[in-house]
Amino acid sequence: MAPISDDNKQPVESGDLPNVGESRRDFLVKSTRVAAGLGVAALLGDLGNWALSYAADKEPIKIGVLHSLSGTMAISEVSLRDVVLMAVEEINAKGGVMGRKIEPVVVDPASNWDLFAEKAKQLLLVDKVAVVFGCWTSVSRKSVLPVFEKNNGLLFYPVQYEGEECSHNVFYTGAAVNQQAVPAVEYLMSKEGGGFKKFYLLGTDYVYPRTTNKILRAMLLAKKVPAANIMEEYTPFHHQDYQTIVGKVKKFAAGGGAAVISTINGDSNVPFYKEFANQGLRAEDAPIMAFSVAEDELRGMDTTALVGHLAAWNYYQSVDTPQNKQFVANFKAYCKKHNLPDGEKRVTDDPIEAAYFGVHVWKQAVEKAGKTDVDAVRKAVYGQKFLAPGGEIKMDEANHHTHKPVLIGEILKDGQFKTVWRSKGLVKPEPWSEYTNPDKGCDWIGHQGTYQKKA
Amino acid sequence: MKLLRIAMLGMLVLGGTVVAGAAEEPTTAPSAQAAPVSLEQALKDLASEDAAVQDAAVQLLIARGDAGLLPKLEAMRADGDRSLRMAIKPVMDLLKNKTKLASSEAEDRRSAAADMATLGHPIVLVWLEAARPMEQDRWVRYTIEESIGLIKLASDDPAVKAAAATKLGELHSQNAVPALKELAGPAAIPGQEPAIGSGAGEPSPEQALVAKAAREAIERIETWGSWTSAIETLFRGISLSSVLLLMALGLAIIFGLMGVINMAHGEFMMLGAYATFLTQEGFKALLPPGLFDYYFLLALPCSFLAAGLFGLLLEASLIRFLYGRPLETLLATWGVSLILIQGARVVFGDLTSVVAPSWLSGGMQVMVGVQLPYNRLFIIALASVCVLGIYFLLFRTGVGLKVRAVMQNRNMSACLAIPTRKVDAYTFAFGSGLAGLAGCALTLIGNVEPGLGQNYIVDSFMVVVTGGVGKLAGTIVASLGIGGLNKLLEPSFGAVYGKVFILVLVVLFLQWRPSGLFTIKGRHVES
Numbered sequence: 008m009a010p011i012s013d014d015n016k017q018p019v020e021s022g023d024l025p026n027v028g029e030s031r032r033d034f035l036v037k038s039t040r041v042a043a044g045l046g047v048a049a050l051l052g053d054l055g056n057w058a059l060s061y062a063a064d065k066e067p068i069k070i071g072v073l074h075s076l077s078g079t080m081a082i083s084e085v086s087l088r089d090v091v092l093m094a095v096e097e098i099n100a101k102g103g104v105m106g107r108k109i110e111p112v113v114v115d116p117a118s119n120w121d122l123f124a125e126k127a128k129q130l131l132l133v134d135k136v137a138v139v140f141g142c143w144t145s146v147s148r149k150s151v152l153p154v155f156e157k158n159n160g161l162l163f164y165p166v167q168y169e170g171e172e173c174s175h176n177v178f179y180t181g182a183a184v185n186q187q188a189v190p191a192v193e194y195l196m197s198k199e200g201g202g203f204k205k206f207y208l209l210g211t212d213y214v215y216p217r218t219t220n221k222i223l224r225a226m227l228l229a230k231k232v233p234a235a236n237i238m239e240e241y242t243p244f245h246h247q248d249y250q251t252i253v254g255k256v257k258k259f260a261a262g263g264g265a266a267v268i269s270t271i272n273g274d275s276n277v278p279f280y281k282e283f284a285n286q287g288l289r290a291e292d293a294p295i296m297a298f299s300v301a302e303d304e305l306r307g308m309d310t311t312a313l314v315g316h317l318a319a320w321n322y323y324q325s326v327d328t329p330q331n332k333q334f335v336a337n338f339k340a341y342c343k344k345h346n347l348p349d350g351e352k353r354v355t356d357d358p359i360e361a362a363y364f365g366v367h368v369w370k371q372a373v374e375k376a377g378k379t380d381v382d383a384v385r386k387a388v389y390g391q392k393f394l395a396p397g398g399e400i401k402m403d404e405a406n407h408h409t410h411k412p413v414l415i416g417e418i419l420k421d422g423q424f425k426t427v428w429r430s431k432g433l434v435k436p437e438p439w440s441e442y443t444n445p446d447k448g449c450d451w452i453g454h455q456g457t458y459q460k461k462a
Numbered sequence: 463m464k465l466l467r468i469a470m471l472g473m474l475v476l477g478g479t480v481v482a483g484a485a486e487e488p489t490t491a492p493s494a495q496a497a498p499v500s501l502e503q504a505l506k507d508l509a510s511e512d513a514a515v516q517d518a519a520v521q522l523l524i525a526r527g528d529a530g531l532l533p534k535l536e537a538m539r540a541d542g543d544r545s546l547r548m549a550i551k552p553v554m555d556l557l558k559n560k561t562k563l564a565s566s567e568a569e570d571r572r573s574a575a576a577d578m579a580t581l582g583h584p585i586v587l588v589w590l591e592a593a594r595p596m597e598q599d600r601w602v603r604y605t606i607e608e609s610i611g612l613i614k615l616a617s618d619d620p621a622v623k624a625a626a627a628t629k630l631g632e633l634h635s636q637n638a639v640p641a642l643k644e645l646a647g648p649a650a651i652p653g654q655e656p657a658i659g660s661g662a663g664e665p666s667p668e669q670a671l672v673a674k675a676a677r678e679a680i681e682r683i684e685t686w687g688s689w690t691s692a693i694e695t696l697f698r699g700i701s702l703s704s705v706l707l708l709m710a711l712g713l714a715i716i717f718g719l720m721g722v723i724n725m726a727h728g729e730f731m732m733l734g735a736y737a738t739f740l741t742q743e744g745f746k747a748l749l750p751p752g753l754f755d756y757y758f759l760l761a762l763p764c765s766f767l768a769a770g771l772f773g774l775l776l777e778a779s780l781i782r783f784l785y786g787r788p789l790e791t792l793l794a795t796w797g798v799s800l801i802l803i804q805g806a807r808v809v810f811g812d813l814t815s816v817v818a819p820s821w822l823s824g825g826m827q828v829m830v831g832v833q834l835p836y837n838r839l840f841i842i843a844l845a846s847v848c849v850l851g852i853y854f855l856l857f858r859t860g861v862g863l864k865v866r867a868v869m870q871n872r873n874m875s876a877c878l879a880i881p882t883r884k885v886d887a888y889t890f891a892f893g894s895g896l897a898g899l900a901g902c903a904l905t906l907i908g909n910v911e912p913g914l915g916q917n918y919i920v921d922s923f924m925v926v927v928t929g930g931v932g933k934l935a936g937t938i939v940a941s942l943g944i945g946g947l948n949k950l951l952e953p954s955f956g957a958v959y960g961k962v963f964i965l966v967l968v969v970l971f972l973q974w975r976p977s978g979l980f981t982i983k984g985r986h987v988e989s
Contacts, residue, residue: 077804079913212958242957245917247908248705250698250838251952254691262640263580274917277909281818285825285835291577307911309815311823348811 067103067110068379070095070369071130073141073151073162078118079273084143086303086353087165087362088113091140093341094366104370105377112136120150127151131160137379138163138369140362145169145214152177161381163369165362167298167320169218170438173449173457176381178388179408180361180368180400182321185437188219188268189226190413191296191319194428195266196230200415201294203266205236207256210270212241219270219298225442246275249282257286260293267295276300280312290315296415301356305422306349313418320357321411322397323424334363334396354422355396361409364395368402389452401433406449408436501526505534509546516549523553524585529561555581560589568599569824575602579609579637587613601827608635615641620668624675631679634686634830638679646676690831695949701838703945704845707938708903709918710925711848712896714937717926719869720889722781723792726799727922728915730894732806733772734765734901735910739814741765755819761902762844769898774891781890782883799915806912816905837906844903848896849938855892856934865889869932928968930978939979944968 072091074084095109103109112134116123123142130136131154138161142148145168155162155176167182194200206227210216220239227237238259240252259265271279276297283295295316302324305313324335335355343350372387373379391402401410410433416424439447439457448460507519523531532554539550559581562574575593578586590610597603611633614626627645630638709731716724724730738761745757776798784791818837825835856862867875868885876882904914925944929936944964952960972978 077807081807082911240956243961245913246957247917248702248948250701251695251949252957254694254698255953258636258687258691261636262638264640274909274911274913277815278907281837281907282835285823285837287825287827287833289573291573307815308909309817311817 065107067108068373069110069112069134069136070366071127071134071136071139071141072111072113073116073123073126073130073139074143075118075147076113076115080118080143080147082273082307083303083358084118086356086359087140087143089342089345089347089353090338090355090359090363091366093338094363096341097337098366098370104373104379109370116147120144120146123147124150124154127154127160127162128158131155131158137161137373137381138384140165140365142166143358148172148177149214159381161369161384163362163365165365166358169215170222170440171218171444173406173438173451175385175407175451175456177407178365178368178402179436179438180365181358181409182411182413183408183436183438184219184222184440186321186411186413186434187319188223188298189440189442190430190434191298191317191415192223192226192268194319194415195294195296196232200428201266203264204232205259205265206232206238207259207265207267207293208237208239208270209252209256209267210241211246211272211275212243213272216241216270216272220268222440222443223268225440229442242271242275244272244275247278249275249279250286253279253282253286253288256283256293257288260288263292265293267293269295269297270299271297272299273304276304277308280316281309284312290317300418301358302354302422302424303356303359305418306352306354308422310418310420310422314420316418317427318416318418318424320414320416320424322355322357322360322395323414323416323426324355325416325423325425326397326414328396328398330394331396334360360396364393364400367395368393399433403436405452406436406438407451408438408449410435501531505531505538508538508549516545520549520553524556524583527553527557529557532557532561552581552583556583556586559586563589563593568602571597571599572602572605575605575609579612584613604633604830608633608637611635612638612641615645620666620672623672624668627672627675627679631675631682634683636683636687636831639683642676642680642683646673646680687831690829693829693832695953697832697834697838699946699949700842700942701945702949703942704838704842705904705907706921706925706945707845707941708841708848708900709897709922710929710937710941711845711852711934712893712900713922714926714929714934715852715896716890716893717923718932718934718937719865720886720893721788721931722785722890723788723795724781724893725792725796725919726776726802726915727897728917728919729799729802730769730773730897730915731901731904731918732802732912732915733769734898735816735905735914736806736810736814736901737761737765737768737898738902738905739810739816739910742816755821758819758822762899765898765902766895767898769901770891770895773894773897774887776894777887777890782886785886803912803916810912814910816910818906822906841903841906844899848899849934852896852934861888924965924968928971928978930980933978933980936978936980943979 072088074088074091075081076085076088092111092113095111098104099108112130114126114130116126127139127141130139139155140163142151142162142164143166148162148164148168151162152172152174154160156174160176162177163180164177165180167187168179170184172179192206195203195206206223208220208223210220224237224239228234238255240255242249242252256265256267269276269279276299280295297316297318300313300318301320324331338355338359339351339353341347342353347353368388368391369384371391371393372384375391376383376387378384388402390404393400397414398412402408403410412432413430413434414426415428417427419425438449446460448454448458449456450458501523504519504522507515508523510516510519535550535554535557539547539554555577559574559577562570563578565571565574571593575590578590587610590606590613594603594606594610597606608630611626611630612635614622615630615638617623617626623645627638627642630642712730713724713727716722716727738758741761741764742757745754745760780794780798781791784794822837822840825833826839827833854862856866864875864880864885865888867878867880868882868889872882875885900918901914904918908914908917921944925941926937928944929938929940947967948960948964951963955963975981
């Protein structure tokens, strides 16, 4: 099946055997016949197992893990690698997939977008993995997309993203815009959420914030929010000086009824929130609704300036379900057991959960299909359900995205979230927003991917 | 109905004596027997199906309740249905703010006063009026007055409205602008409240009066606003300049005076930031919590020494072999910077947040609409002290004389028995120490993470090169110029294009003056 893996396998196994034999031979000389007999029996047992596993085509299934372990994105992506490996360990402990073990192949694309494509190619063509779990930033996903489409690979992408994509070779287990940003703003506009009327859309200057804000602006205008009440502003990556912008927000928010919608990424968040608090703005004056701040990012921040602000996700570590308690405890135990940095202090968050259930969804699909072949697995994923830590989720029947609940959370002092609002049931994913692309849809059953809806 | 409400409001305005009377006669309760008699009864009534009973209970709780009720209400809210939760929320908001208004912390009182303006319940006016004469703190009193004005602005009596508009104008209240604009705008006067006006088209004289008052108030507020934004822009410019200056000072010495291109300069800042983090952790672990606020004072020398010692080590082990070979130095220090970044990632992980001491969080309100954050003020002060310190060291001490001598003419200095190697080492260490100090200061505004230095290195080089290599005065002027210009451009161009614009300007400037703002005059050995 996989010649390279066989080549790799055999020397390892056969290399083990003489060693074992040799040591036993030394042992024989010195010890009694009983001990020798036991040793030989064990050796035979080993051999037998080994031979059996090959005879029954039980060699492990290889999967790829494509997350940056160094460079700027490492801070976020290392946790996803950890949770994928944890899920693999869980599955293997319960006997693997169809009786076969899973063997993860971990590569490090080092936060370098070109390297992502290169490593994806390596995983698909050299390691011949059955599936890849990976990517965080949209730009890394865009860079591996052609590789997966050309070689008919399968990628599970676990992070919320801007939508407007509909690939045959990707399953999106994170949120589409209509499962995070849109409900979050609708919540802010509702009576319960505070009835906000003015919105300051603030983001880092790249594709996710720009597309998200484009959709939000269209939505706000459709909901009769006057254009004068919408501000849109972008900052470069790693922007540190938020004095002017916070000053603008302050003017904008004077008189009340204003909220900040933040798609600020990574290390710019701390200076932003600090400046916000230091200039005397409070969460009561103008709450910041963030789409890129989760528990994992909050670990490394001084949370005093963030308390009371909001975030929108599909899962929080604080979600109160029995399976989530188990999941959080397992993750902490896993990090401790494997001596990962920070061990038990590690937290779970939305992308971690999405990466975790992605592995399980794939496993269920493989078992349903009865083989690891990409085309068969893809069909089996459609409509697959899984009891994820945050509650049951469902893979869409046609559009490769995931039906998930939406949760608005308030940031607490300890870096956790308190859920203040929860969608009723699961929200159906819409890769093309009804506000910016009302005529487009994504369907791989009735149509071939992206199609024009008939009016 | 409308008249009744006006009368009610008038009564409320009269003063605190009517509190009990006003609240016990809930305006919307249709029948007298609906009014509950005790707080316990009111709490029970909250869950009532009858809207009138529920409403009466809400009114009573608001009038008589205090902070003691909050836990009970919170418990009820937790397992109540939606209607109960909606009924409880305003009660809780009001009671919370009432308690906060009596707090001993000025910050709490102020935020309570600000929140009350938006709660939209007539009783807060009574509370605020009662709190006003007792208030000692200037800015809390200001917020109370502003909130009173905002509430009165929403009153139905044109005279009260006009008076409130004038008062808000005197207060220069930015928060009032949207409401005032609604009153002043031509669209807002006719038709909106057809019940009051004489006809549909013509505004009544009272309303014209209100509109006039509102227009005057807006004009006043906006004039004030343009002044405050000018002051704020100036302050922001100075603040950004001081950050740039702090970062660039160390570089100005190492690159400017010594001619060593140190790509690891940013990582020296990172070392300083981590030294601050370690000091903080040490205080947390070893000293009583009361002393925690003072950790930052110790962190300053610690970060200076940590980065300085590392600089000394680096100079002795690497840089000294590369003097006079700028390209090799560049590559070697870049390698060092990569090692340091990944090293920090391995050693510290990403659980490193520095909590600013309480005396450096928040800001100082200097005038209406202008609040200067303490951390920014501190950085400005620190930068000034550093500049003065460096000038003193270089121009008033024997060591400084030797440093300057070596920088100007190494061979001649050596002939005059100046230990040039030692001077090199100390100068490099001093420059590194300054970078550490900058890193310590940066923890006040940003994150502590391995990539910290990378965010600043380009800006630092830009300042030093624009200022003119080898001249400290150039660095100071350049940081002021770049920082000020950046803040001047940012409001109109946005952060992204503001930065692009600055870079273009720097490139053009260097085309015009390749050696920067200030050049060393006279014959120079190296050139």
